[in-house]
Structure formats: C-alpha cells, structure tokens
Amino acid sequence: MFGTGSLDAGTLFGLGLVLVAIAAATRLAAGRGIETFPVPLLIGLVVSAVGPLGVVRPDAAVIRVGAEIALVVLLFSVGLDHAAVDRRTATATGPAGRLLAVDAALNFVPGAVFGILAGFGPTGAVLLGGVTWASSWGMASGLLDREGRYGNRETPAVLAVLVLEHTATAVYLPLAAALLAPGDAAARLTALLGSAAAVAFAAWLVLGPAPVLRTTLFAWSAPALALPLVLTGAALALAGLAAAMGVATAAVAYLAGAVLGSPAGEPLPGARRTVGMLRDLSGAAAGLALGLLVPASKLPGALAAGLVLAVFTGAAKVFTGWWAAGRLQPAEPGFLGAVRRAGRVRAGVALVPRGELAVSLGLLTALSPGRGPGAGLAALAAVEVVLTGVAPSLVRLWRRPGWYRWAPATPAAVRPNPHGVC
C-alpha cells in the first residue's frame, strides 16, 4: 500500500488525530484556566483506555522510540529552564537543609511507603517516592504567572521549595534511574556508581566552567534555528554517550541541562523562549507517550489507588507550603509580620501539581519492562500527575464566578478574586 516508508497508515492517522485532539483540549483547558501540562497525558490515557480502535491506534514501537527521545529532551530542557539553587536565595525560609528534610519527609516518604504496601518492591518504593515528591516547576510557575502572584508575600517560599527540589532531583534522578539498569545486581551497582560519578562531575562543572560553557553555547547558537537543534542534539548525544558507558541516559540528560542552566551569568534573551518551547513540546510528547504506554488493564486499579495517593500527597504538599510560608522571615524586622493563613494555604496549593519528574519516572518505568515495578507504577504515576495537576485548577474554577461563560482568558477575567486561598 502507499505510505511514507515504514509507518503504516493507521499509525500516521492515529498520531495525527491524537495531536489535534491534544491541541483542542489544551485550548479548552487554557481558556478555563486549567493546567495544560496533564492534557496530553490525559488524552493518551483515554486513547489507551478506549482500546485498540482498529486502524487508528498508533504502533507501539513508534511510541517507544518517540517516548525515549521525548524523555531525554524533556529532562534536558527541564534542567536547562530551571534556575539552579543559589546559596543565598533559599535562606529566606530558614536553613535549606531543614526545608529539604521537611519536604522529603512529608512527600517522599508517603510515596515510598505506598510503593512498599502496593508490592512494588524497594526499587518501586524509591521511584514512587520520587513521583509523589517533586512539585512541577512548570505548572507552579505558570500558576504564579497567570494569577499575578509574583508580588505575593508567600511566593518566595514556593520558589524556595521548587528550587531546592530541582537541585535535590539532580542527585536523586541519576540514582533512581540507575536502579532500572538492565542486568543483574552487579550491573545495577555499576550504574549507581556511574550515576554518582556523573553527579559529582556535574557539581564540579557547575562550580567551575559552567558559566563559560553556557555563554559560549548560547552565543554560538545565535541564529534562530541553531539553538533548538543544538540543544536537542546535545541532549541526545550525551544520552548516547551515557548509554555507552552504562550510565542512565535520563540522569545524564537532566544533569547536562542543570549544568548548562545554572544562572551564574546574565540571562540570555531569546534563548528563554526557545528553551520554554522545547520544554513544552517535549513535555507534551512525553506525557502523550506515557499515556499511550500504560496498558488499559492497569488503569482501573491505578485510578482507585491513585485517588487515595493523590489525596494524601495533595494534603502533604499543602502542608509543606504552609510550613515553608510560615517560616518566611520578613525583609526587615517588624515589617508586616508573618504571612497570614490565606497566603500560607495559597503557597501550599501552588505546590500541589506533580509534573515533569513524575512523568519522567513513569516513562522510565514503562520503558524498562521486567526490570522494576513495571507498568503498574507507570499507571500510578500517570494518574497522580493528572489528578494533582487538574484538581487545584478545578477547585479554582468552581470557586470563580461565571465559570460557564465562554470568555477569552484575559488576566482580569481569569483572576477576579486575587485574595482567595486557591
């Protein structure tokens, strides 16, 4: 039959339809003020759940390849787009170590315990802990931007938590990804050591030549087309090198992004939009891939367990934000006092959505069948992302007057009540 080489008609048509459906759903969600990051994942889950629609179901091999590339690029651009922790900046909420400890205790531990109870084993527990732990930088900062909350007094607490989690993820992700290494325990140990070495190397780079690297790279990629190509190419090449050396590719991608993204120098205009677009596209592709890779049989169980998990982890994040905002020191002593209750709840709610890291861990698990907890954990991660991402938006939407009006998302229309707790 006619076709474009090895892709058959069903795959092409199915993928095309799915992408258009994602665009339509994203438009619908954005118009209502609902987070758009979980939308591709939701569509993927729906396609997976409805089952093979015959001719329009995309081919599994194509999905896997797309998933691997999307994962690498997503982790690279998340690392790149996110400011590395500055030793000065996280001290607004007190010692950074204490904030990190509270955050991990409240959010990582429940996920890990849930993983053990669900029978995922120690690897699964570590991975599920990671899924429930890190808030989504993209969704949280998008929320702050849309709602005009950069001026709010609880915002430094939100940002401090996000920045700390980003840095901690740079240590956690290589180790967690190494647990999924193929082979026996010795191979896994090698992968773990390799990951630890990669983290140490990245730390040295950040403290040393990273600003020079970054400026050179962005200056060299000045033409409009060069920058996304260089970034994608660098991510894939580093991933390939990592795979050849037996180190987890996802880990190297994230570390490379974090190293290049460390803002020791001036920010580079123009590059930011490109990096943001790269992050959004790869995030959508990764979410879609995760949704498509989750087998339909796992979905009902994952939904039930995921609902419980999402409630617990949502509450845990609200409490984390509450605690962090309560510890904010005012700029000058005696100036305005501590942040009030509404502000503290706002800080917590902003931190609820899980996103990029959870999707990445779910994809890693789905792409390594038989080497870890498998598709069950991927399904749980997918459900967690969708529920924690969409739930706060829905509550916000419900509390907003006139939600049924089909109005364009102007700032005034979307944010008529800036004093709410949500």
Added chain:
Amino acid sequence: MSDIHETALPGVGVRYELSTRVGVRLGVVSHRHGRRDLLVYDGADPDAARESVRLTAAESTALAALLRASDRDGATGTGTAASPATRRGQRIGRFAVDWVPVPAGSPYAGRTIGTAGVRSITGVSIVAVLRQDSAFPSPGPDFRLEAGDTALVVGTPDGVEALVELLED
C-alpha cells in the same frame, strides 16, 4: 524618602516594596529578563497583590520617565533655571550625572568650591563648570563659583539633590 524593602525571588528576580505616605503599599517585581510587574497591595489581605500589572522593559522605562519628569515641578518655587526641561540629569549605574546651576542670589555665589565644602557636605564631585560660553574642566578647590554658572556634577542621586538644594537657598 520611604524605605524600599527588597526580597529575593529565587529563579525569578527581585521584589521591591514601598509604602506611600497615604498608606498604600506598592511594589515592583523585577524579573530576570527585563519584564517588570507593577504591584498594588490591598489592606484586606496584605500578603496578596491586589493588582499585578505586567510591563515589558520598554513600558517600564516609559513609566519611569513619566514618574521622574514630575520631579520637583515647582517644588521650591524659587524661579530658578532648574526646571525639568533644562536639567538633563542622567543615571549611570548607581551614580547620577547632572547639570546643576548656581542661581542668582545663591549664598554660594562668589565662594570657592573648597570653602563651600561641596564634596565634604554632599559627597558630590564638580567635574566641570560652564560660564557664559566658556567651560572650565576639573575645577580645583580654589575655583570661585559665580551666579549664572552651571556645574557638571557626579555623585549619588541623593548627593546631587542635596547639592541642588544647597545652592538654591
């Protein structure tokens, strides 16, 4: 001069707040890439910004120029030549460069720069003096100021303001 409180927003930029005399709190969030958010806080919930207006770098420059142009408009009312149209002050980093006139009837007309104590009182350096059509670069402490001179000064903005007031009364 009201106090400006500065708060770092990690990964985003810096937030500045100040309280006006009428009790309204204003703020500016200075983002890393040139964007500025103009904030107005509310008494009802002091933690939340009631209004957050996003300004591009160009818009914030224009707004800042508008706010600065109404500076000392008839504030002293001494009919000096220091109207906003003729004073071409500039800011370079933390320093201000300005043309400061020595008005007729100034107590410092006829005194040398050294006895006037310009540097010791205001911290400002006079780097040149214009008189009629001639210019005197790098005047020393025994250079005598006369009414009608215009001095090119470099110093902190507060110091320059102080020098203008010093020369006017």
